[in-house]
Structures are given as C-alpha cells and as structure tokens.
Amino acid sequence: MQNVLDLIGATPLVAVTRFDTGPCRLFLKLESHNPSGSIKDRPARAMIEAAEAVGRLQPGGTIVEATAGNTGLGLAFVGARKGYRTMLVVPDKMAREKILHARAMGAEIVVTRSDVGKGHPDYYQDLAQAIADKTPGALYINQFENPANPLAHERATGPEILRQMDGKVDAVVVGVGSGGTLTGIGRFMKRNSPQTKMVLADPLGSVLAPYVRDGVMIDAGSWAVEGIGEDFIPPNADLSLLSAAYSVTDQESFAAARELLAKEGIFGGSSSGTLLAAALRYCRAQSVPKRVVSLVCDSGAKYLSKVFNDAFLAQEGWHGAARTGTVRDLVANPLASGLAIAVRPDDNLRTAFSRMRTADVSQLPVVEGERLVGLVDESDILAALTQAPGDARVFASPVRDVMVTRLETISADAPIRDLLPLFRKDFVAIVMDGDAFLGLVTRIDLINHFRIAMQ
Numbered sequence: 001m002q003n004v005l006d007l008i009g010a011t012p013l014v015a016v017t018r019f020d021t022g023p024c025r026l027f028l029k030l031e032s033h034n035p036s037g038s039i040k041d042r043p044a045r046a047m048i049e050a051a052e053a054v055g056r057l058q059p060g061g062t063i064v065e066a067t068a069g070n071t072g073l074g075l076a077f078v079g080a081r082k083g084y085r086t087m088l089v090v091p092d093k094m095a096r097e098k099i100l101h102a103r104a105m106g107a108e109i110v111v112t113r114s115d116v117g118k119g120h121p122d123y124y125q126d127l128a129q130a131i132a133d134k135t136p137g138a139l140y141i142n143q144f145e146n147p148a149n150p151l152a153h154e155r156a157t158g159p160e161i162l163r164q165m166d167g168k169v170d171a172v173v174v175g176v177g178s179g180g181t182l183t184g185i186g187r188f189m190k191r192n193s194p195q196t197k198m199v200l201a202d203p204l205g206s207v208l209a210p211y212v213r214d215g216v217m218i219d220a221g222s223w224a225v226e227g228i229g230e231d232f233i234p235p236n237a238d239l240s241l242l243s244a245a246y247s248v249t250d251q252e253s254f255a256a257a258r259e260l261l262a263k264e265g266i267f268g269g270s271s272s273g274t275l276l277a278a279a280l281r282y283c284r285a286q287s288v289p290k291r292v293v294s295l296v297c298d299s300g301a302k303y304l305s306k307v308f309n310d311a312f313l314a315q316e317g318w319h320g321a322a323r324t325g326t327v328r329d330l331v332a333n334p335l336a337s338g339l340a341i342a343v344r345p346d347d348n349l350r351t352a353f354s355r356m357r358t359a360d361v362s363q364l365p366v367v368e369g370e371r372l373v374g375l376v377d378e379s380d381i382l383a384a385l386t387q388a389p390g391d392a393r394v395f396a397s398p399v400r401d402v403m404v405t406r407l408e409t410i411s412a413d414a415p416i417r418d419l420l421p422l423f424r425k426d427f428v429a430i431v432m433d434g435d436a437f438l439g440l441v442t443r444i445d446l447i448n449h450f451r452i453a454m455q
C-alpha cells in the first residue's frame with residue numbers, strides 16, 4: 001500500500017466454532033482490524049472525503065465532532081494523515097485509553113458532562129455544534145445525520161459481508177451508536193439479499209430496543225458498554241430495517257467479550273460482547289439452520305481496565321459473591337486477597353512508591369507472610385523525603401522505618417455503617433477476617449457501594 005488509509009476496510013470474517021450456536025453458524029467480521037482499530041475508520045474517511053468533494057473542508061480546515069470514542073479516533077487518524085486539525089467533544093464517561101490515543105494522534109479533546117441530555121449547552125453534540133459555529137473553516141461532522149456515514153457501510157461493509165459469505169446470509173446482528181452500520185448494511189442487504197434479516201443488539205437502558213420491540217420511547221437509563229445504545233433515535237438509524245431487537249445487560253456483554261477471547265482467541269471490546277450475546281440468543285432461538293453474521297467493532301485492548309479487569313467487575317458487584325450487608329461486600333476485590341498489592345517491611349520506599357503509582361492507590365498494607373504488620377501511605381513517604389531534602393538515600397530506606405504500626409482494624413463481618421466513624425478520622429479501614437488480613441477499604445469504595453445499592 002502507498003497510503004495507510006488504503007488499509008481501511010477489507011476486514012477478515014471468522015467462523016465462531018467454540019460457542020453453542022444452536023442450529024446456526026455464526027461468523028464475526030473483525031472491524032477491529034481497521035488501522036485506527038475500529039468499525040468507525042470507514043465512515044470517518046467517507047465523511048471527510050464527502051466534505052472535501054463539495055468544498056466544505058478546505059486545506060488547513062478543522063474537523064469537529066461529538067464522539068464517545070471510535071469515531072473520534074477514526075477522524076483524528078484520517079484527519080492527521082490528510083493534514084486537518086481535529087477537535088473532539090467527549091462525554092466524561094469515555095475510556096481513558098481512547099482519549100490518550102486520540103490525543104497522541106494530535107486531536108484536541110474537550111471533555112464535557114455525560115449527565116445532561118440533548119438541548120443542554122453542555123450536551124456533547126450541542127457543544128460540538130457550537131464550537132464548529134464559532135471556529136473559522138470548521139466543519140461539524142455530525143455522524144448522527146451525515147449521509148456519508150451509512151453510505152460507507154452500504155458501499156463497502158455490506159458488499160464485503162455478502163461476498164465473504166458466498167452470497168448466503170440469513171441475518172446480520174449489529175449495534176447502533178450513530179446507526180451508520182445498521183442503515184448502511186441494512187440498505188445494501190435489502191437490495192442485494194432481501195431475505196437477510198437485520199437484528200439489533202442494544203445495551204439494557206438504551207431507548208432503541210424497547211422502541212423497536214414495543215414502539216414506545218422509554219426514559220433512557222445508563223450502561224457501561226461504550227459506543228452503542230442511545231438516549232435518542234439518531235436520524236441515521238433506520239430502525240424500520242430491523243426484524244428483531246435484544247436488550248443485553250452490561251454484565252452479560254462483558255462476560256461475552258471475555259468468553260470470546262478465552263474460547264476463540266478473538267479480542268473484542270464491550271460492544272462486541274453485546275453483539276455476540278445477542279447473536280447467540282438469536283442463533284439458539286432458531287428452529288432451522290441459519291448463517292448469521294455479527295461484528296467485532298473494536299479491540300479489547302481499549303477496555304483492559306474495565307471488561308478484562310477482575311477488580312472492576314468486583315466493584316460493579318458482578319463477581320458472584322452474595323451480598324452480606326457487611327464490610328466484606330466492600331473489599332475492593334474479594335477474588336484476590338488483600339495481599340495482592342502490598343509491600344514487605346524490608347522493601348524500600350522506591351518500591352512502595354512505584355506500587356502505589358502503578359495500582360493508583362495512596363496507601364499500601366505492609367505484610368510479613370500472611371500477617372499485617374503496618375501501613376504505609378503517601379504522607380509517610382513525603383515526610384521522609386522532606387526531612388532529608390535532596391538525599392537520594394531516602395528512596396533506598398526500608399518501609400519499616402516509615403510505616404505506621406498502631407493499626408485500628410475492622411472485622412469483615414461488621415455492619416457497613418461501622419465504617420463511618422472510622423472514615424471520620426482515617427482515610428483507610430483495615431479489614432480483617434478473624435486473624436487474617438483481608439484488604440483495605442477507602443471512602444471511594446464506600447461511595448461506590450452506595451452507588452451500586454441505588455441501581
């Protein structure tokens with residue numbers, strides 16, 4: 001290839017062989033193989049080139065978009081390669097990995113609230129429109145209404161699927177973010193393979209699947225899966241193309257993505273989990289053999305800290321342990337012991353500091369074998385450093401010299417309200433299971449506990 005942009009599309013299609021697909025065969029199209037890593041490279045290039053073709057985007061121009069991630073990455077990638085400035089307005093629930101990736105490609109990121117709806121000036125789409133209006137030479141891409149978005153899938157993704165399936169496709173299972181994938185593939189199939197049914201995979205909480213199934217607009221809830229599900233019906237989403245719609249919980253989506261990697265070796269993100277879960281339900285519900293296609297929309301590498309992180313799943317209450325109403329429910333990751341992130345008394349302060357930094361925590365238990373002997377936190381390290389300014393030996397000194405050894409502990413079986421007086425004077429509660437150290441609980445764990453209880 002002479003140009004990396006020509007690597008967009010022509011993605012591989014792989015058979016799923018290690019799941020129960022009922023009487024059906026299931027195939028996944030790996031859109032994660034696009035150069036910036038997702039299904040959105042195709043429409044990103046198409047929308048930019050459509051604007052160039054009509055002179056809406058001139059050399060030195062600015063691309064502005066409201067995006068929860070992959071569209072922004074695609075635009076930043078194509079924009080950088082073609083020499084445009086890219087500004088992305090992102091809601092604050094977006095994965096950090098995607099923001100870092102977009103910034104690294106030169107995009108400017110404007111983070112906005114994710115708790116306001118359409119019509120509010122801070123809503124990401126309204127804000128993107130406002131930024132484009134006041135920036136000379138700027139174009140608001142607006143993937144939700146831009147006809148080049150579905151057209152990219154109608155011209156390329158759809159035909160690729162039909163060719164790769166030797167012309168025999170009974171159903172395609174898709175998610176809807178902007179609706180580009182659904183409308184593009186759906187329109188192509190309607191003309192070229194009219195027996196092919198389009199099936200929606202939607203996160204529970206999104207308004208789309210209930211609208212398709214029952215024709216009613218529900219109040220949108222919230223969901224953790226990124227890139228699909230909506231609180232409105234995007235103009236680019238032609239829902240009349242759909243024959244069926246499934247709502248999938250976050251927990252089921254995450255589990256499906258993990259199983260896809262563990263069983264098939266296919267590394268997809270959270271929305272790919274939603275699509276797989278819905279595709280499996282569809283396949284198992286059939287009474288005659290069918291050939292079904294779904295998509296791996298992006299790579300799991302973007303979601304390592306969520307989908308593939310046991311501690312995150314435990315914090316969401318998805319680890320399978322029964323709720324007890326006691327402090328035990330809060331220990332960050334009951335799957336791993338509290339010994340997982342700890343130091344020994346003979347470890348030096350440099351080790352303690354790098355473990356805190358890597359695990360993003362402010363304090364560490366100090367353990368000897370299974371026994372808890374102390375606690376070291378940021379203020380202990382800082383005090384040692386300021387007592388001997390500039391002395392590099394401080395980092396080499398042992399944790400034993402600075403750790404706190406007078407420890408107040410709480411039993412894992414204590415009721416949760418017993419944490420409140422502890423948190424009034426200390427930042428951290430040391431949780432014991434009898435004589436064994438179980439883990440640390442901080443205020444953020446308690447806040448998270450209240451959040452989960454309200455869901």
Ligand code: PMP
Nearest residue numbers: 070177178179180181227271297
């Ligand atoms: N999966 C992911 C991870 C996405 O980022 C997107 C795009 N928002 C989609 C699926 C859905 O694509 P579309 O915008 O074409 O509906």
